[in-house]
Structures are given as structure tokens and as C-alpha cells.
Amino acid sequence: xxxxxxxNDKETRILKKDLKNLDKRSVFQKRxxxxxxTLALIVGTIVYYRLDSKTEYYIxxxxxxxxxxxxxxxxxxxxxxxxxxxxxxxxxxTENKVKSINIVSEKYIELSEVEDEGVYYLFQISDNKIIxxxxxxxxxxxxxxxxxxxxxxxxGKYGELVLFEKYVNGSKIQPxxxxxxxxxxxxxxNSNYPNPENYTIIDGKIEDIETLLTEK
Numbered sequence: 001x002x003x004x005x006x007x008n009d010k011e012t013r014i015l016k017k018d019l020k021n022l023d024k025r026s027v028f029q030k031r032x033x034x035x036x037x038t039l040a041l042i043v044g045t046i047v048y049y050r051l052d053s054k055t056e057y058y059i060x061x062x063x064x065x066x067x068x069x070x071x072x073x074x075x076x077x078x079x080x081x082x083x084x085x086x087x088x089x090x091x092x093x094t095e096n097k098v099k100s101i102n103i104v105s106e107k108y109i110e111l112s113e114v115e116d117e118g119v120y121y122l123f124q125i126s127d128n129k130i131i132x133x134x135x136x137x138x139x140x141x142x143x144x145x146x147x148x149x150x151x152x153x154x155x156g157k158y159g160e161l162v163l164f165e166k167y168v169n170g171s172k173i174q175p176x177x178x179x180x181x182x183x184x185x186x187x188x189x190n191s192n193y194p195n196p197e198n199y200t201i202i203d204g205k206i207e208d209i210e211t212l213l214t215e216k
Contacts (some may be wrong), residue, residue, distance in 0.1 A: 005099075011165060015162070032075070033071050040068050088162050120134030132202070145173060147170040149168045
């Protein structure tokens with residue numbers, strides 16, 4: 001059910017598109033820095049000819065310098081983030097590996113969103129196995145949750161999630177139970193609750209989830 005495979009064509013296109021978007025953003029950031037610095041110099045020059053004392057000149061020089069340094073700082077911060085993202089995308093493309101999670105199930109419990117944490121799920125994947133998953137990427141839709149779907153994940157050079165894709169292959173199904181409000185928080189705050197970010201699998205039946213968490 002959880003296996004490793006190569007990137008498919010769609011995933012490769014998505015990653016390459018992300019690289020192009022980073023290149024476009026880099027060009028924009030360079031233009032922004034040039035425009036910001038130029039504007040600061042122009043305004044500073046205009047003001048310069050209206051000043052009368054050396055003290056005012058020094059204040060103006062310091063102000064213009066601060067504005068330019070702010071622009072440089074913003075540029076370098078964005079450049080660093082983009083460079084890190086670029087390295088991670090290149091890493092995924094080079095490694096050409098995807099963590100593929102295939103779930104075939106007819107029964108699940110939905111832990112509905114309370115604030116903006118996303119929706120969590122517990123799927124019965126065999127007679128005595130439960131998988132936990134969820135988050136903001138897995139909101140219910142016209143086709144999801146289904147009785148057959150795949151989640152594809154790729155992690156970057158620094159361990160961050162670079163690629164997340166969901167493929168629905170089966171038919172839409174309804175939860176056997178919905179957990180909402182405080183009941184949801186009580187359930188997921190249990191130290192034994194299976195980590196949805198790691199797609200943790202535990203033994204048991206979803207109908208007995210509260211008992212399973214208490215007995216551990």
C-alpha cells in the first residue's frame with residue numbers, strides 16, 4: 001500500500017513549472033530592487049537641493065541608505081528562500097522518487113475541520129489495519145474521499161514537502177461517522193492518536209478507535 005515509485009509525467013511537469021515560476025519571481029525581485037533603489041535616489045536627490053544645512057544632508061543620506069538597505073535585505077531574504085526551493089525541486093527531479101500511498105477502503109471516519117487545520121481521516125484498510133491521514137490538502141470534494149485513491153509525496157533536500165498530488169481512482173463514499181468540535185480535539189490530542197502527517201498505520205477497527213487509544 002505504501003511504496004516508492006518514480007515521478008510520472010504530470011508530476012515532472014508540475015515540478016518544472018514550479019522552477020519556471022521561481023525564475024519569473026527572481027526576475028521580478030531584481031526589478032523591484034532596482035526600482036526601489038532608483039526611487040530612493042531620485043527622491044533623495046530632489047530633497048537634497050532643498051536642504052540648507054550639513055545636518056539635514058547627513059539625515060537625508062542616512063534615510064536614503066536605510067531605504068536602499070531595506071530593499072537589499074528583502075531581496076536577499078527572498079533570494080535565499082527561492083534558492084532553497086530551487087535546490088529542493090532539483091533534488092526531487094534528480095532523485096526521481098515518490099512516496100506513493102494507495103488506499104483502497106470502503107469505510108472511514110471523518111474528523112471535520114474545526115478552525116483551519118484541515119480535515120482528518122481514519123480509513124479501514126484491512127480487517128485489522130487503520131491508516132491516519134488528513135490536512136488542508138485533503139478537503140472533501142465531489143469525488144473524494146473515494147474507495148480507491150493514491151497520495152503521492154516527494155520531499156526536498158531539507159526534508160520539506162515539495163510535491164503533493166492526490167489521484168482519485170474509485171467511487172465517492174460517505175463516512176460511517178463524523179467527529180466534530182471538541183470531540184475531534186479530544187481525539188487527536190490523545191498522545192496515542194496515529195500521526196496523520198506520517199500516514200501512520202495502527203492495528204484495530206475504526207469503530208473502536210476511542211478504546212484503541214485508551215488501551216495503548
